[in-house]
Amino acid sequence: MKPEEREFTVIYQEFAKPIERYLLKFLEPREAEEVVQEVFLKVNSNLADFRHEAKLSTWIYRIATNMALDRLKKASCRFAAKQVPLQEQGESGLTNTRRGASVELDTIHKEMNQCIRGVIDDLPENYRLVIVLSELGGFSNQEIADILGLNIGVVKTRLHRGKKRLKEELTNACNFSWDERNEFICDPKK
Numbered sequence: 001m002k003p004e005e006r007e008f009t010v011i012y013q014e015f016a017k018p019i020e021r022y023l024l025k026f027l028e029p030r031e032a033e034e035v036v037q038e039v040f041l042k043v044n045s046n047l048a049d050f051r052h053e054a055k056l057s058t059w060i061y062r063i064a065t066n067m068a069l070d071r072l073k074k075a076s077c078r079f080a081a082k083q084v085p086l087q088e089q090g091e092s093g094l095t096n097t098r099r100g101a102s103v104e105l106d107t108i109h110k111e112m113n114q115c116i117r118g119v120i121d122d123l124p125e126n127y128r129l130v131i132v133l134s135e136l137g138g139f140s141n142q143e144i145a146d147i148l149g150l151n152i153g154v155v156k157t158r159l160h161r162g163k164k165r166l167k168e169e170l171t172n173a174c175n176f177s178w179d180e181r182n183e184f185i186c187d188p189k190k
Contacts, residue, residue, distance in 0.1 A: 026068045058146040127162030
């Protein structure tokens, strides 16, 4: 195996699953799988040209973001509210199901997840992107700026305005409270 092939194999093993989880926030599972393959084909063909001006992860996420946006624009659709099973979401999801939780609690969490993701889905794309990258992807403002090719000031502004808009939309769409287990819940307003 050539050194660059070994390097690509290591990169693929390290980033393929996180990139797929990231893409599932934008795309249906079948599309996300296809885009992951396209991303790593592009990474492989351009790896020799990678100049290390940014972190490798930032470069790969930028490729993934651009390909996801291209896919969405070609389909002329908006981000769909993704339904990733709660057990698969782990710490990166909006809710986290404890082992042995009741079916009722799982159902409540699933409904909350659908509601919140629906509100996020309705945000303008420029706000939705930075919120997804920051809150669901865990990226820093600088990393988001690098991924989206924006000035960090623009990212901070969009994140601030996006969170403000998200809070307003969630307040309009949901009733928030604490249940008898002292867990935060939201009920969609009818």
